[in-house]
Amino acid sequence: MSISAQYGLIGYPLSHSFSKKYFTEKFEKEQLSHCHYELYELPTLQNFSSLVANTPNLKGLNVTIPYKQSVIPFLDSLDEKAQRISAVNVIKVLTNNKLRGYNSDYWGFQQSLKNFLAKDFPNEQYNGLNALILGSGGASKAVQVALQDLEIPFIVVSRQLTETTISYEQFTHYQDSCRLLINTTPLGMYPEINACPPINYDCISPHHFVLDLVYNPEMTLFMQKCHEKGAKVQNGLEMLYLQAEKAWEIWQKI
Numbered sequence: 522m523s524i525s526a527q528y529g530l531i532g533y534p535l536s537h538s539f540s541k542k543y544f545t546e547k548f549e550k551e552q553l554s555h556c557h558y559e560l561y562e563l564p565t566l567q568n569f570s571s572l573v574a575n576t577p578n579l580k581g582l583n584v585t586i587p588y589k590q591s592v593i594p595f596l597d598s599l600d601e602k603a604q605r606i607s608a609v610n611v612i613k614v615l616t617n618n619k620l621r622g623y624n625s626d627y628w629g630f631q632q633s634l635k636n637f638l639a640k641d642f643p644n645e646q647y648n649g650l651n652a653l654i655l656g657s658g659g660a661s662k663a664v665q666v667a668l669q670d671l672e673i674p675f676i677v678v679s680r681q682l683t684e685t686t687i688s689y690e691q692f693t694h695y696q697d698s699c700r701l702l703i704n705t706t707p708l709g710m711y712p713e714i715n716a717c718p719p720i721n722y723d724c725i726s727p728h729h730f731v732l733d734l735v736y737n738p739e740m741t742l743f744m745q746k747c748h749e750k751g752a753k754v755q756n757g758l759e760m761l762y763l764q765a766e767k768a769w770e771i772w773q774k775i
């Protein structure tokens with residue numbers, strides 16, 4: 522009989538959890554009856570270390586809002602991608618009980634993007650492709666590092682104008698040169714399904730590729746409006762599954 526292995530999710534609040542459902546079903550399907558997944562709702566990180574110390578056979582944790590950045594000081598080391606992104610959504614408990622942080626959103630996004638572009642950009646050659654990233658929050662940081670590694674130049678569109686961002690009003694000037702649009706804002710996510718990023722949709726054409734990180738609803742208003750202009754569109758559902766599988770791979774690796 523295998524030794525019990527405990528996994529879980531920390532965040533606050535944790536009313537709807539994709540991860541718990543995903544891993545519970547995975548453990549059932551793959552007959553991993555020694556594996557268990559729990560929700561650890563933490564109003565603050567004050568009890569994080571005691572949660573880790575007092576949870577027998579803890580092997581790994583997922584991290585969600587609002588702790589993807591604030592959990593970093595509690596960890597012993599960071600994987601190179603998590604370090605560059607400055608955010609962690611997966612923690613692995615190493616055999617010496619040290620904690621190492623990873624960012625599986627990076628992997629999920631990058632693989633989903635590669636799949637999305639595969640037909641039009643064979644052999645992962647993205648020469649001439651430039652991106653506009655809408656939003657500058659946590660997911661945007663993972664997207665930025667993933668695009669850097671694919672050598673796809675990008676510009677971040679934000680409500681806050683800084684040296685490294687442009688405004689939504691300036692978006693129009695970049696419409697032709699940037700064929701890849703990525704929404705990393707929560708605009709359009711259930712239940713606010715009638716919201717969408719405030720870009721000029723008249724600028725969208727059939728030569729655009731539009732990726733929305735939002736996955737509920739499956740066809741967001743943003744995707745719908747871009748699709749109407751002939752753009753190729755994809756939601757964040759595949760990324761969601763890929764980042765969960767990457768977490769599992771990280772936890773299983775010796």
Ligand SMILES: NC(=O)c1ccc[n+]([C@@H]2O[C@H](COP(=O)([O-])OP(=O)(O)OC[C@H]3O[C@@H](n4cnc5c(N)ncnc54)[C@H](OP(=O)(O)O)[C@@H]3O)[C@@H](O)[C@H]2O)c1
Nearest residue numbers: 656657658659660661679680705706707710734757760761
């Ligand atoms: N598919 C997946 O696997 C996956 C993974 C991670 C996240 N997500 C989704 O990605 C979205 C963002 O998540 P996150 O963790 O990055 O959140 P976050 O850290 O709160 O960042 C969201 C960013 O969106 C922009 N934003 C927020 N409200 C806005 C508004 N009313 N109008 C315009 N811009 C607004 C802000 O950027 P500015 O201040 O720069 O405007 C903000 O920094 C969520 O919907 C989440 O579910 C999906």
